[in-house]
Amino acid sequence: ACGATPPAYEPAAAALAARGEQPTALHHNCSGKHAGILALAKVLGAPLEGYLEPAHPAQRAILALCERVSDDVFDGDKLAIDGCGIPVYATxxxxxxxxxxxxxxxxxxxxxxxxxxxxxxxxxxxxxxxxxxxxxxxxxxxxxxxxxxxxxxxxxxxxxxxxxxxxxxxxxxxxxxxxxxxxxxxxxxxxxxxxxxxxxxxxxxxxxxxxxxxxxxxxxxxxxxxxxxxxxxxxxxx
Incomplete structure (x- = not known):
């Protein structure tokens, strides 16, 4: 996952610190992206484990949709991993x-x-x-x-x-x-x-x-x- 970071909105980060609470992965601005991929895995009936792997059914479905809407082809040479550990493709x-x-x-x-x-x-x-x-x-x-x-x-x-x-x-x-x-x-x-x-x-x-x-x-x-x-x-x- 992304790891723990304070909220990107500074007043929210300050309020969290004032309460003496530590940031978690839920505060990361990409936590919703992870939640969405996990939800897709559930819809597909795929395991939640390994959802970050390029070969996972959820990632394959995302890749296929990106190719259809962009008119691009994302082969292995275009694969990278973003800062949140999620497969991304150069375009x-x-x-x-x-x-x-x-x-x-x-x-x-x-x-x-x-x-x-x-x-x-x-x-x-x-x-x-x-x-x-x-x-x-x-x-x-x-x-x-x-x-x-x-x-x-x-x-x-x-x-x-x-x-x-x-x-x-x-x-x-x-x-x-x-x-x-x-x-x-x-x-x-x-x-x-x-x-x-x-x-x-x-x-x-x-x-x-x-x-x-x-x-x-x-x-x-x-x-x-x-x-x-x-x-x-x-x-x-x-």
Missing amino acids: TLHKAAVSFARFATLRGLDDADATALARVAAAMANEPWYVGGTGRFDTDLMRATRGRIVGKAGAEGVHCDALLDAGLGLALKVIDGTRRAAAPATLSVLDALRALEPDAREALRPHASVAVKNAAGRVVGEIAALPDWLPTEAAAGG
Whole structure:
């Protein structure tokens, strides 16, 4: 499993420490992922033991679905293990965007996969807090857009969205692997796509830039998208 870590939300971590309690694996931000895989194993009638192994029936089912929605093929050369001990497979940003576009279009999926993806998208739109949590960009984005955009942050500066009305998928990766630039960059792309209503843009303003502070707490810089990052012809729809 993931191991024990304090909650990612700092006030919750402080409250846990104030009560004199030690963090457990349940506080890790990937504990829900493990619970979901174990639940899948139960549905499949597979043993719970070894659920992290690539050959486990639950992992094989997850792999097969990822291949179907991304139009990619994940052979052994693409296999790795993530920080939570779970098999992951290398793919491109394009294929990641295709996967999220499928949430919006359901194109090319059989009835079972289409029903499953529609159910997941509806769950994310209706209960965004359970996707990220308090103060998290993915949660705030879904709330601000009233579920017209569903998205999920990932490790190493990854963020993906499905623009349900437009039938588009968006995948973004911050090269240095930190997440602090992911929200400003994503908002800039969504603005370029004219995907945000004025009220949503205003609600998400706190995520549009990130202050850089020194050890004394003084603001010494800012992380934000450059105003002219998009080529003129692209901005004009050319």
